[in-house]
Amino acid sequence: MDSHTGGALAWLAQGAASNLLDRLVDRALDGPPPMPSWPRLGGSPPGTVEISVRHQLTIRTRTPVILTLQEDGSRTGTVFSVVLGHTTRVNLPGGDYFGAAMIVDPLGRTRSGQTLQGIGWSRLKVTSRRTSPLVIPAHHPTAPVLLQLGLRKPDGTPLFRLPRSRL
Template sequence: MDPHTGALAWLAQCAASNLLDRLVDRALDGPAAPPAWPRPAKTPAGTVEISVRHHLAAKARTPVIITLQEDGSRTGTAFPAVLGHTARIALPGGRYFGAAMVVDPARRTLQGIGWSHLTIAARRTSPCLIPVNRPSAPVILQLGLRKADGTPLFRI
């Protein structure tokens, strides 16, 4: 499994464990406190400004679930955002892999999924754009976006 698939599979596992519902609720409730990185920093912190780009021109607030993992790590952190808004996060300097899922909670559909590599410079602000595209059935199957009983987590 390549690093991209592994990170997206980790995102899928988080989503399948009811984390998705909580993150979507937090995204729609308004701005939350910035997420905390799960480990102490070995290098000085930098800031990343993450934007998610999708062809969807939603009139309503569309929730986005963003995950970040350090390169080579099997864990990371997930946090909510809203499509069209920029998330600003302080992270230890280094290389990361970011993934984003655009969801429609009312219809339980996955509207987009994408990923991007980013490098956080210590004591600087780094922009990051995650382009998302409409998912295909093979991508959904490869990522394991299924509930514990085997039913699909999302419709596409």
């Protein structure tokens, strides 16, 4: 994992450490999520990105995905809540981007945090006036990956619980 990947996911974790994570999960579960929008489209014609998150989970309930997009080299980004298995369309200015996804167990919310079912990331080049597919492959998280990404609350406790291993 390169420093850009780690930095982008750490940025997402900082926002998720607040109650933002709970609000995003609730938004995904409350019904069809609003159409995501990029904060500024700039002067050039935008391109469209169709974002899908893939995971080997069997979907029986609406499974929330916290998705972030960042322009290459940016220290901030935009966070969306989507549902696993759905494709999301976003208009973006042309350029290079980084997308990251965290799949959260909708039934795994406790006082000690959310249960993280999957995590993944992918890079994307957006071309003006074109539609680009972005598939983010998500994998089961491990404790070393969460530690490496800095997915911790300000007090040092883990931001997420890991699912019990399946035998």
